[in-house]
Amino acid sequence: MHSSWTRRASVPVAATLALGLAPGSALAGGTLRIAMTASDVPTTTGAPDNGYEGVRFLGYPVFEGLVLWDLKSADKLADIRPGLAERWEQDAADKTKWVFYLRKGVKFHDGSEFNADAAIWNLDRYYKKDAKQFDPPGGAVAQARNPFVAAYRKIDDYTIEITNPRPLSYFPNMLPYMLYSSPAQFEKTGSWAEFAKAPSGTGPFKITEFKPRVSVTLSRNEDYWDKAKVPKLDKMVLFPMPEPTTRLAALRSGQVDWIEVPPPDAVPSLKNAGFEIVTGSYPHVWPWMLNLAKEDSPWKDVRVRRAINYCLNRDGLVTLLNGLAEPSVGAFKPGDAQFGKPKEHYGYDPTKGKALLKEAGFGPDKPVKAKVMISTSGSGQMLPLPMNEFLQQNLKECGFDISFEVVEWGTMLVALRNAPTAPQALGSDAMNISLPPSTDISQLALYFLSTNAAPKGRNWANWKNEEFDKVIDRIEKSSDPAEILKDTQRAHEIIVDEAPWAFIVHDRNPRAMTKKVKGFVSAQSWFQDFTSVDME
């Protein structure tokens, strides 16, 4: 797209962008300008990088899955809804098989049709290594987020079947993470690198301009299949702006209308200056995952694990963050239907924490010594250094002698993918990493099932609990929503009571915006719906 910078001088769109970015310039009829925290424009192929922020902005607005998140309500946890599949059903005779009935009349932005062939072509993109369209990075992400696609086939032009390796009731919840791109556009462009310059999905917005490292412009898709969700905005311009002070200055000077993750220190001044601080309440834990595999791990005793959860001054931490987080006492929030009724009600109770430590053989003369791996920054990590320093001081009063292994984000990811006893863990007794939001049981199963113990899966703590495994097994085999909810509650109760993690805070997904931004509903999810947003 941009073969030489001198040639680019003549590109007429430059003037448009310059006008859009000029300080205090008038908004041209419904253009929303957003500063993301991403360091680059997320991949525009339908398999966005830059973590789930990439999915939020260059995923759902442009590309869609068979199943989508229902993001219209701020009052309840986001659930799934039909997307490119108008309905689905699990084969009653063989519960490993799911049949998806595809929506008719859906067109990609290039005008080609979405049908079973397009769906299978996309599944090949992610799962078939010798397919022409196989996308190695996109495939790696899809296979990790949805490791349960064993086989798939076309039944007819608008029906496909996907087979799981075992019965899996929560399989539809994992499908919003797999997005569908246009096969016709790929054929036209010839590669994913070229496709990224002229992308084509089925979503409510289409990408009309892409400037690597600078911006991407999404325009309203007038032909969107869901007429009720045709965007109100004319355009949405997204800028990668990883530096918080730069985002703040861009908002304050009128260069953008909306910034993701304002610095907590800036919240009072932003409010005073008339900006809106919008936060959401949803389960997205910022924990310490406790290393239970290490030979001399102090966490092997459940009383020590519970003690740390009682000793955490979560409210103090929330104050430090100016309210941009909320206390976490489990993987779900107490108000969520899935929370259940755990026996342990973690609150700031140092007396109880100290008593538990005493029972476990620790005390003022023999503190619990633990080294926690923390990162200097990273996706979803909020402000790891001051937050952890606060906790270090807080826990010292209770009888924990915490030291840190401060590493760069990449180093932490390497440690995460290896066993907690591997050299990559650098002898750490815990890891502070915010994993993707867990709004349903499918994510919790991935984090806590013993079969997923690292390095095989995401259970870095190497926590093993037979009852939890059995409950998840029951959930996977069940088809009864009431039974699934009851077992989800039980699974969550076990997680809270057994405390394989120190549950610290939930990220509140904060954003700051001008009062000109109207109609935004902060869904109880990491993802958000931009179709209802309008500019005054």
Added chain:
Amino acid sequence: MWAFTLRRLLYAVPVLLGVSMLVFALIHLAPGDVVDILVPPEVPKEIADSLRQRFHLDEQLYVQYVAWLGRLMVGDFGVSFFTGRPVAEELFGALGNTLVLALPAAVLGFLLGIALGALAAYNHGTWLDKLFSATAIIGVSLPHYWVGIVLVAIFAVVLNLLPAQGMGFEGLPTSWEHVQHLVLPVVTLSLIPMGVISRLVRANVLEILSQEFVGTLHAKGLFSRRVLYHTLKNAAPSALALMGLQFGYLLGGSILVETVFNWPGSGGLMNLAIFRRDVPVLSATIVVLAAIFVVINILVDVLQALLDPRMRR
């Protein structure tokens, strides 16, 4: 003169080879690789390893290096592991963006530096000398990213006169609106060269003014302007060497200033490539920047030799 230039060019070959080896080795010393950053935390090791094989990251380092060098020799910069885009496209686009900043920053910094340094020396011991010297010291001492943030706070946030961030145009600026985007980063970037050059010029001019030939020039009845010309001509070679180095630094792009102003230049690209462990982008960027640095220094050497025949020996 040609032999001198050719010799300098030949010296550049081992320098660039050394730089490329060093970069390759250093980036592999850092924990993790591009796959660790490219795929999200939830991707297990097994899948990450299969991707690693696809990128040939499982091969011996020297094998990877030789393959990369072989491609570079035929002008193939490769493809970014991270974005899949051609490295040449990313690199030369970013270098162009940096050049747009570096050129005006160099001109501003050098002119101000020479003027302030010469004026300070000519007014040695007066309040003007103190003022200009203090300005130079401030330029060198203040962290320029901090100056950038302060300038943004004043001129973008409080006064709302200039944009806080971003390039706002592509290629070359063609309007006042485009130029507005340049003002703050250019001023920020020019501070260090201004301060460094000013200090050097002041010291050199002072030293030259104390030499006997300057007294002779005055005794022969030359006007002060003519004496100044001779003084500056004598001070030029060392100032030129420093300007060459400073311009090289500016072309490398200041990671900090580009981060503060969200400028899509070579410093930002390098920073991104380091964090992403994007070996093709990082290696190519550093080698090309090193080549530019070497060429600038050769040009400076040649210019110095032209100005001062003693240098050719």
